[in-house]
Amino acid sequence: MKIIVVGTGFVGLTHAAVLSESGHKVYAYDIDKEKIDAYNSGKREKIERYVHEPGLASIIQDTLNRYLFFVDNIEDIIEGTQAIFLCLPTPPNLDGSTDLSYYKNAVHLLGERLAKRTDQERVVLINKSTVPVGTARMLQGILDEHAVPNFGVASNPEFLPEGDAVERSRKPDRIVVGADTEKDFAILRRTYSRFVNHVRISYIETTPETAESIKYVANTLLLTYISFWNGVGARLGETLDNLDMEDLKRGVTSDSRISKWGSYVSNGAGGSCFGKDIQSLIYQLRSRHQPTELLEQVYHINEFQKKYLVDRAINEAGFNFNNKTVALLGLAFKKQTNDMRDSSSLVVVERLLSHGVKSIRAYDPLATEEAKHYFDPNKNSLFDKISYHDSVHSALEGSDALFITTDWEEFRALADTIQDSVKPPYLVIDGRRMIVNYRSLIVAGYTYLAVGSKL
Ligand SMILES: NC(=O)c1ccc[n+]([C@@H]2O[C@H](COP(=O)([O-])OP(=O)(O)OC[C@H]3O[C@@H](n4cnc5c(N)ncnc54)[C@H](O)[C@@H]3O)[C@@H](O)[C@H]2O)c1
Structure with a gap:
């Protein structure tokens, strides 16, 4: 499959690298040109200056320019893409609400470009960031505004713990996919083919709203355990x-x-x-x-x-x-x-x-x-x-x-x-x-x- 990962921080870089190990062609895009240059250098110390995760630099060195490509321009890579993962920052505003400006900027840019593509094949835009319940619907609205043809939206929250990101991405406890149509579930099943029907991994297909909620409930429950013992x-x-x-x-x-x-x-x-x-x-x-x-x-x-x-x-x-x-x-x-x-x-x-x-x-x-x-x-x-x-x-x-x-x-x-x-x-x-x-x-x-x- 041809896959784009937008945002190459902790989540995006790990996700892109681990997907590239499955033999997908993965294009990892970021607006931070210095980061992209560092990753493209293939040099461990430059990669780890941005994301230091055990095993990550080695995967990048193994798959760079064969299955994994780093780009700072999205224009030329859109054609023929089946899945676009959004791994963007979602920082808090002062009132606790989520700042979705990075999201909106990226999705508008993608919308403009996707509207012009010639292949017209089904493409799914997938939220991997932690985003408020309802964000997949918002995404759909923005893409409709741009009159993007033949697209779906999905929520596929990330659960990786830092410090163990590669290992846990290779062997996740669960994959949660929230989507609306069988076509979109099918694209995600292909993306994650090595995890579907796995004896130890829960592969959960549900609605986008449920997937978005699962991430918040799981994370706040983990913090509740920690605070229970501290409190x-x-x-x-x-x-x-x-x-x-x-x-x-x-x-x-x-x-x-x-x-x-x-x-x-x-x-x-x-x-x-x-x-x-x-x-x-x-x-x-x-x-x-x-x-x-x-x-x-x-x-x-x-x-x-x-x-x-x-x-x-x-x-x-x-x-x-x-x-x-x-x-x-x-x-x-x-x-x-x-x-x-x-x-x-x-x-x-x-x-x-x-x-x-x-x-x-x-x-x-x-x-x-x-x-x-x-x-x-x-x-x-x-x-x-x-x-x-x-x-x-x-x-x-x-x-x-x-x-x-x-x-x-x-x-x-x-x-x-x-x-x-x-x-x-x-x-x-x-x-x-x-x-x-x-x-x-x-x-x-x-x-x-x-x-x-x-x-
Ligand atoms: N860090 C974790 O352990 C973790 C775990 C699970 C989920 N998450 C969630 O994943 C999301 C991303 O987290 P992160 O830690 O990877 O963030 P990060 O800040 O490390 O990385 C985000 C990347 O997005 C890039 N970016 C910003 N705007 C862009 C744009 N318009 N186009 C392209 N790239 C753009 C930034 O340059 C940066 O490289 C957040 O929602 C976070 O809550 C994080």
Whole structure:
């Protein structure tokens, strides 16, 4: 099949690459010419500057210019295309509603061009982005405005988790396709032929509105699990004597009805999706005059978790951040990615700076370049206080406290590195309960403050 993927960010690039492995001819289009040039170079470091996902650069190198083509101009590739996937940004507006301007711009351009094509074969435009319920209908309206002949619209939401995007795109739990006609379902079945009738993958065909809703319900339910543990488990662990958080988790999740995923306490879930999707669902339900208390609490608990550990350090550990040097371990919103969108580290940096720290010594195995864009001293001179280091050891040098914000596996064995690098009195703030051997730190005189535990 000839397929176009519009938008080559995390979702679009992964989707295009994995589709090209199936032997489709995939044209990945983006308005960002620098990105397209980087992907076309076939060079790992250039590709990973934009999307760092295990295995992704290798697929691109294997299929580039044979099954996978990167273009910054849509004009010449429309003819003969059967499926066009829209993988565009859908950021939140200030009121929580979804900004669909990227969508509309892209769809108008496609509409103009599709109206002029000569082949007149059936083409389906498919929403892969997370879009409010009703967006497939909107798409249909725009294409009708342009008098596009012989087209269908579909919703095929993406569920990939960052950090494991390739593996989970190759072996998804489910494929959800919402469309109106058998012709369009048939095109999607061909696109995903290796997943249809698969013993382990649920291939679900439904209405566009149901498909759009599935994505919002699934994402907000995942955030609800996380916020449940943060709102209940962390609160118990931080106020009860003698509560063992690991035993609590094991005891609760040994029940097969209870999800193991999300059953942990943390400094909040970041990433580009959870926050914006729950805000969008709240907005969509409010627009239908429905109560939204549950979702609002889930959202607020998650935001609270990102910021409250700095307050605990001050109030419980009696630590004064003024003029202190803090090592910040982790910048990405989770391990295995360089993505910092909505990362807890953004909130922590803001809080540390507002409490007058002298300097922040940051370390992240992947996200340093990304961080330099977020913490650009030209935007805020306080960001001058941040320096970047290429190891934990180097970040710890001369620090008075450390803050773990990301769950990088290498942080599990930190107890020894800390004792080699810095001496008590010293405050360790563990936002992910990463340090396995934390008791040795306490015995050696360090102050250890972890999410979900009393000091
Ligand atoms: N990131 C995730 O883990 C994830 C998972 C599931 C779903 N989603 C959803 O997928 C969508 C895309 O997310 P993302 O993380 O890939 O976003 P992204 O910002 O990483 O990528 C979007 C890309 O679209 C390009 N673009 C913008 N306007 C364009 C236009 N008019 N024409 C062509 N290209 C254009 C941008 O240059 C960018 O490369 C969002 O709706 C998101 O909620 C994301």
